[in-house]
Amino acid sequence: MSTNILLVSMTIAALWAVLSRSILKATIGLAITSAIVTILIFKLDSPLAGVFELSVCTGLITAVFVSAISLTRPLTHKETIERTKYRIRRYWILPAVLAAVAVLLYFVKLPIGLSLPAKAFARLDVRDVLWNMRQLDLFGQISILLAGVFGIVILFKEASKR
Amino acid sequence: MTPEAAWKIFSNYAYFIILLFICGLYCVVVTRNLMRTLIGLELMTKAVTLLLIVVGYITGRVALMQSLVITLIVIEVVVIAIAAGVVVSVFRNTDSIDSRNIRNLKG
Numbered sequence: 001m002s003t004n005i006l007l008v009s010m011t012i013a014a015l016w017a018v019l020s021r022s023i024l025k026a027t028i029g030l031a032i033t034s035a036i037v038t039i040l041i042f043k044l045d046s047p048l049a050g051v052f053e054l055s056v057c058t059g060l061i062t063a064v065f066v067s068a069i070s071l072t073r074p075l076t077h078k079e080t081i082e083r084t085k086y087r088i089r090r091y092w093i094l095p096a097v098l099a100a101v102a103v104l105l106y107f108v109k110l111p112i113g114l115s116l117p118a119k120a121f122a123r124l125d126v127r128d129v130l131w132n133m134r135q136l137d138l139f140g141q142i143s144i145l146l147a148g149v150f151g152i153v154i155l156f157k158e159a160s161k162r
Numbered sequence: 163m164t165p166e167a168a169w170k171i172f173s174n175y176a177y178f179i180i181l182l183f184i185c186g187l188y189c190v191v192v193t194r195n196l197m198r199t200l201i202g203l204e205l206m207t208k209a210v211t212l213l214l215i216v217v218g219y220i221t222g223r224v225a226l227m228q229s230l231v232i233t234l235i236v237i238e239v240v241v242i243a244i245a246a247g248v249v250v251s252v253f254r255n256t257d258s259i260d261s262r263n264i265r266n267l268k269g
Contacts, residue, residue: 003174004174007174007175007177007178008178010178010182011178011181011182011185014181014182014185014186014205014208015185017185017189017201017205018185018186018188018189018198018201018202018205023195023197023198023201026198026201027201030201030204030205033182033205033208034208037208037211037212040175040212040215041211041212041215041231044215044216044218044219044224045219045224046215046218046219046224046227046228046231048228048232049211049215049227049228049231049232049235052231052232052235053211053231053235056235056236056238056239057204057208057235057238057239060239061204061238061239061242061243064239064242064243064246065197065200065201065242065246067246068197068246068247068249068250069197071250071253072197072249072250072253072259073253073257090192090193091192094185094188097184097188098181098184098185101180101181101184102177102181105177105180106177124225124226125225126224126225126228126229128225129225129226129228129229130228130229130232133226133229134229134230134233137229137233140233141233141236141237144236144237144240145236145240147240148239148240148243148244151240151243151244151247152243152244152247154247155244155247155248155250155251156247156250
């Protein structure tokens with residue numbers, strides 16, 4: 001029951017993030033969606049992934065979005081009116097699409113069977129998997145983080161004044 | 163866990179994961195605002211993250227899926243940060259984050 005409440009809240013938060021007129025409120029909606037996903041991840045016995053999701057996706061990415069939004073110009077009154085009309089025209093269909101898909105998924109019972117794999121090995125610890133089995137992933141993560149750091153330094157740097 | 167119980171859990175989560183993915187996909191396809199494109203991309207990634215965790219839970223491979231999700235989150239944050247930097251650069255050059263204004267390859 002609580003899981004269903006969380007899943008419905010997650011969908012409503014995502015819908016708010018998409019439909020919100022203000023991009024700052026959309027960012028807050030995204031953060032709320034991430035927080036609810038974190039709770040669901042914790043309920044699914046994955047605390048380490050939950051911690052990463054909460055700290056990185058809910059915290060860091062929201063900060064990145066807010067920083068990027070603060071570096072752009074707010075809309076004028078005329079632009080706001082024009083954008084509102086455009087948004088109503090383009091986005092009114094999304095709740096209808098979601099409702100149609102929800103009804104379709106509810107009534108259409110897909111004949112997909114599920115065969116679970118046999119328990120070939122004992123329950124491993126995530127630290128063993130990360131450091132011993134998936135070592136190359138760590139090299140990839142370090143490389144991509146370095147690339148990200150250099151990219152951010154260059155892209156967010158202000159142009160030098162001539 | 164029996165296959166029936168696993169299927170019940172999976173179908174319950176998959177139902178809402180599909181809706182979340184559709185929200186993100188719709189946002190990416192319809193919007194002209196570059197920041198909203200990133201928000202849509204984030205929503206799709208959330209759906210995939212949750213799907214991986216659910217699959218790990220029902221198959222008993224929680225540790226493996228957690229490590230994959232950690233890798234996914236690291237890649238996701240770097241992609242979003244770089245993309246936000248690109249949006250800021252586009253804004254500095256064109257004074258707009260409307261995708262219709264990115265029409266030339268000069269510079």
